Every structure is written in C-alpha cells, then in structure tokens.
Amino acid sequence: MNIDHIKKEFPIFDEKIQNNDLVYLDSANSSQKPKIVVDRINEFYTKQFSNVGRSVHYLAVAATNLYENTRTSVQKYINAKDKNEIVFTKGATEALNLVANTLGQNYLQEGDEVLITELEHHSNYVPWHFLRKSKNIKINFAEINEEGEITLEEIVKKITPKTKLISITHLSNVTGAILPVKEITELAHSKGIIVVVDGCQGAPHLKLDMQDLDCDFYAISCHKMYGPTGLGVLYGKKKWLEELPPYQGGGGMISEVKKDRISYGDLPNKYEAGTMATAQVIAFDQSIKFLESIGIENVMRHEADLVEYGQELLQKNNSVKLIGNPKNKGGVLSFTIEGVHSHDIATILDEDGVAIRAGHHCCQILHDKLNIPASARASVGIYNTKEDLDQLNDSINNCKKIFNL
Amino acid sequence: MNLKELYQEIILEHGKNPRNLRKTEDFNKDAKGNNPLCGDNVHVYLKLNGQRIVEDISFEGSGCAISMASASIMTDLIKGKNENESKEIVKDFLGMIKENPELKSEKLKEDEKTKLMCLSGVKQYPMRVKCATLSWHTLVSAFNEKKE
Numbered sequence: 001m002n003i004d005h006i007k008k009e010f011p012i013f014d015e016k017i018q019n020n021d022l023v024y025l026d027s028a029n030s031s032q033k034p035k036i037v038v039d040r041i042n043e044f045y046t047k048q049f050s051n052v053g054r055s056v057h058y059l060a061v062a063a064t065n066l067y068e069n070t071r072t073s074v075q076k077y078i079n080a081k082d083k084n085e086i087v088f089t090k091g092a093t094e095a096l097n098l099v100a101n102t103l104g105q106n107y108l109q110e111g112d113e114v115l116i117t118e119l120e121h122h123s124n125y126v127p128w129h130f131l132r133k134s135k136n137i138k139i140n141f142a143e144i145n146e147e148g149e150i151t152l153e154e155i156v157k158k159i160t161p162k163t164k165l166i167s168i169t170h171l172s173n174v175t176g177a178i179l180p181v182k183e184i185t186e187l188a189h190s191k192g193i194i195v196v197v198d199g200c201q202g203a204p205h206l207k208l209d210m211q212d213l214d215c216d217f218y219a220i221s222c223h224k225m226y227g228p229t230g231l232g233v234l235y236g237k238k239k240w241l242e243e244l245p246p247y248q249g250g251g252g253m254i255s256e257v258k259k260d261r262i263s264y265g266d267l268p269n270k271y272e273a274g275t276m277a278t279a280q281v282i283a284f285d286q287s288i289k290f291l292e293s294i295g296i297e298n299v300m301r302h303e304a305d306l307v308e309y310g311q312e313l314l315q316k317n318n319s320v321k322l323i324g325n326p327k328n329k330g331g332v333l334s335f336t337i338e339g340v341h342s343h344d345i346a347t348i349l350d351e352d353g354v355a356i357r358a359g360h361h362c363c364q365i366l367h368d369k370l371n372i373p374a375s376a377r378a379s380v381g382i383y384n385t386k387e388d389l390d391q392l393n394d395s396i397n398n399c400k401k402i403f404n405l
Numbered sequence: 406m407n408l409k410e411l412y413q414e415i416i417l418e419h420g421k422n423p424r425n426l427r428k429t430e431d432f433n434k435d436a437k438g439n440n441p442l443c444g445d446n447v448h449v450y451l452k453l454n455g456q457r458i459v460e461d462i463s464f465e466g467s468g469c470a471i472s473m474a475s476a477s478i479m480t481d482l483i484k485g486k487n488e489n490e491s492k493e494i495v496k497d498f499l500g501m502i503k504e505n506p507e508l509k510s511e512k513l514k515e516d517e518k519t520k521l522m523c524l525s526g527v528k529q530y531p532m533r534v535k536c537a538t539l540s541w542h543t544l545v546s547a548f549n550e551k552k553e
Binding site for chain 1: 407408417421442443444445446467468469470471473525527530532533536
C-alpha cells in the first residue's frame with residue numbers, strides 16, 4: 001500500500017493552505033474527500049439528475065437504481081443480512097435521534113433505564129435526555145477507567161433489572177478506546193437488553209460485520225468515511241424497523257393516504273420521508289469503493305502504525321499529556337499541554353498548516369470527568385503519514401516556545 | 406508574523422497571571438457567559454456603589470490565553486469607572502475587535518488604550534473573536550441584571 005498514491009487521490013492536498021502544505025489531522029471530525037466522490041456528485045448533477053422513487057421517466061428510473069445500488073453496497077460493506085436494514089438519514093445524529101424517538105414512542109416506559117457511557121458524544125446522550133424529560137426514563141453512565149476505556153466488567157456492574165437499552169460508542173472520539181461491542185451485545189441480549197451503537201468513529205476505521213456484532217442498531221456518519229456531508233446510515237435489525245413506528249411523516253414513506261386513515265410504506269421507505277440526499281447517497285457508493293480498493297485491514301494496520309508512532313512521539317514531548325491510554329486504540333491522539341489552552345494550541349498549529357480540533361469535541365461529560373475544560377485532538381485518516389505526526393510534534397514545540405515553556 | 410501580534414508578551418502574561426481572578430464576596434451584580442462551541446465559561450461579579458461606580462470587579466472561569474487575558478485587562482480597566490463609562494468602553498472595545506482600527510473613547514487614558522490595543526491581533530482570527538469578547542458581553546449582562 002502506497003500512501004503517497006492514496007494521498008494523490010485527494011485533491012485538497014494539492015492546495016496550499018495559507019501557503020503551507022496541509023497536514024490534516026482532523027479526520028475524526030470529518031474526513032477529506034477522494035476525487036472519485038467529488039466527481040460523482042458533479043457527474044450526477046450534470047448528466048443524470050432526477051429525483052428518485054417517484055416518477056417513471058428514464059432519468060428517474062436510472063437515478064432510483066443508482067440510489068438503491070448504494071444501499072446494496074452499504075449492506076455488503078457492513079455485512080447486514082437484508083438490504084432493507086439500511087436506512088439513509090441526514091447524518092448519524094439523525095440516525096440516533098430516529099432510534100431514540102421511535103423506541104421512545106413504542107418501547108421504553110417510565111422508569112426504564114438506558115445505559116450509556118461517559119465516553120459518549122452529545123449525539124448519543126441528548127436524544128436519550130429528551131426521553132428522560134418526556135417519558136421519565138433514567139439514564140445511567142458506565143464510567144471510564146484510568147486508561148479511558150469502558151470495560152465489559154463496568155457494563156456488567158451498571159446493568160440493573162430495569163435496564164432496557166444500552167447505547168454505546170464503538171470507538172471513542174476522544175480517548176480512542178475501542179469498546180468490546182460484540183461482548184457487550186452478547187451479554188445484553190442474554191438479558192433481553194437492546195444494543196444501539198454509535199459507529200461514527202468505528203465505521204471509517206474498523207472492519208464492520210453487523211451479523212457478527214449482532215447489535216440491534218448501528219449509526220454511521222458518511223462524511224467521516226470519505227463520503228459527502230448531509231448523509232448518514234442507520235443499520236437496524238429488520239424486526240425492529242418493522243415493529244417501530246415511522247420517525248418523520250411526508251412523501252415517499254406512505255402506502256395509502258385517506259382523510260381518515262394513513263398506512264405506511266414498507267422498509268426502507270417507511271423511514272425515508274421526503275426527498276433524500278440523493279446525490280450524496282449516489283456518491284457515497286464511491287466512498288465504499290474507495291475503502292474497498294484499499295482494504296479495511298490495510299486501513300486498520302496503517303492507522304494503528306500511525307497512532308503508535310504519534311503516541312511515542314508525544315509521550316516523549318515534555319509538558320504534553322495524552323488523554324487515555326487504551327489497550328485497544330483507534331486513530332485519535334487527544335492531549336493537553338500544561339499551561340496552554342487547547343484553542344491557543346490549535347491556532348498556533350494552524351499557522352503551520354496543521355489542522356487539529358480543540359475544545360470538548362462534543363464530549364462535555366468526559367471532559368468534566370477528566371477535570372479539564374478542553375483538549376486538543378489530532379486524529380488520523382488513510383492519507384496521513386508519519387511525517388504529518390513529525391510536523392505535529394514540531395508545531396507543538398513552536399507552541400511551547402511562544403508560551404515560554 | 407501574525408502569531409506574534411496575537412500572542413504578545415502582555416497577553417501571555419495576563420493569560421498566565423490573570424488579575425481579579427476571584428469572586429467579589431459582597432458583589433451585587435453578576436452574570437455568567439459561556440461559549441458552547443468550545444466550552445469556555447466566565448462568571449463576572451460587580452460591586453456597584455450608590456453612584457453606580459464599580460468599586461470592585463472580579464471574574465471566575467477558564468479559557469484560552471486570549472479569553473483570560475481579555476477578562477483580566479477588562480477588569481483592570483473597568484474598576485473605578487461608572488456604569489455609563491464602562492458600557493461606552495465595552496462598545497469601543499467590541500468595535501475595535503470587529504472593525505475599527507483604533508479605540509475612540511475619551512473615557513480611556515492613553516496607557517489604557519495601549520493595553521487594550523494588544524488584543525487587536527485577534528481581528529485576523531475570526532474564530533477567536535469570541536474568546537476575546539466573551540467576558541465583555543458578560544460584563545454588560547451583569548450591569549443589566551435585574552436583581553432585588
């Protein structure tokens with residue numbers, strides 16, 4: 001695998017960013033896009049555009065086929081049993097809101113408990129909080145250990161007879177911890193508990209096999225997966241998607257509409273009301289092809305190498321403190337520098353073309369637990385190299401110099 | 406370079422050792438401000454006397470060097486000014502951070518203007534303007550707070 005060749009597939013790296021070569025270390029936030037994805041959007045709008053699933057004219061039929069092709073590609077990529085278990089949403093946030101909302105309507109009752117973790121992104125906490133407000137459910141938090149991990153033992157400890165649902169991240173966007181989702185699911189199912197997985201960080205960086213993982217729902221963010229913005233995927237086991245009510249009402253999701261009654265469409269239309277992000281869905285097929293052409297095993301090996309290298313580099317750098325040290329770690333290096341706030345770090349690094357994220361990364365619960373207001377985060381993607389991490393380290397040293405450290 | 410303008414010695418010094426970073430125990434006005442995007446937060450306390458002169462001002466909170474330095478310099482300048490003067494200074498400062506090349510208020514002495522102008526480098530960093538202005542907006546909220 002030649003990273004230089006892969007990098008060439010991303011047009012953004014031909015650009016000078018404020019006169020610098022771009023060192024993009026913000027892929028956990030959103031990944032850059034390969035040319036084939038960008039070109040596919042252009043081609044669809046230029047030569048093939050039509051709305052899908054409605055009209056019978058030539059373009060509409062062709063566009064519908066393209067749209068459904070992506071559904072099949074996603075199904076295969078994540079090894080879902082059925083094509084109809086793939087629902088397109090406007091993002092992973094909407095996917096998680098869909099699950100919380102529909103389970104809230106039909107399944108969760110007052111006093112039921114939902115177990116999440118201290119690692120969760122706000123999008124896997126706030127939707128459950130809505131149910132805490134509206135249905136009086138209780139939210140429990142599995143706590144991180146010293147290394148910033150959530151262990152199976154901790155989950156076992158937090159399950160009560162009232163736990164109806166566990167909603168967890170696959171891979172923490174701050175500590176990088178990869179959660180034992182398969183083991184947690186096995187345990188949960190033995191107790192009749194539903195498992196929802198926030199796969200925003202998992203999907204771009206880990207091998208996905210829904211039938212092996214066996215979780216009930218899995219939310220994917222396409223723009224973190226070398227795909228377009230405005231698009232997410234919700235995987236849901238067929239029995240749940242059939243049983244639960246629709247999320248939004250509108251065109252496309254109905255079967256029959258009368259003045260006194262309405263029946264809903266079959267899967268997956270039932271959950272895809274209104275005109276969907278058609279061009280994005282069609283272009284996302286190219287993102288999957290891109291990942292498949294490299295091979296997820298190669299992606300995982302490359303990113304594991306990068307993280308190990310980056311970790312060693314930063315550990316050696318005085319006054320840099322890494323957040324979390326999980327045994328099983330994805331491509332995220334979060335850190336603080338004693339005496340420098342993360343926003344100052346990010347601004348100074350930016351001057352060298354090094355793009356990182358600063359703040360609480362939508363994980364305020366975790367930052368409160370760690371007793372820090374914010375952190376800096378460098379996260380890697382398939383296009384990153386060890387040189388990028390060397391530049392990160394050099395720019396951190398410049399930052400320390402400016403702050404007289 | 407731009408960074409040198411942004412992180413001048415005086416900013417780094419105020420950021421490291423902020424003045425009035427404490428709580429005025431006998432405050433009679435206060436307000437909290439936060440920046441939900443980055444999690445920065447500030448709590449401004451005022452003690453106004455009968456003539457609405459700021460007898461004491463302090464703040465608590467956490468944030469980057471820019472926001473801490475800005476709050477620190479602000480509290481230094483506002484102490485001893487009355488409410489109207491303070492609000493005029495806030496307006497002048499916000500104008501300077503966003504567009505005006507310099508400070509105009511006659512309520513500020515030359516050395517005070519020089520001190521405040523140190524923050525003008527923020528202008529080139531639109532994402533950081535909020536860091537510099539958070540405490541100032543919070544100060545206005547504290548003045549306007551209705552409390553029995």
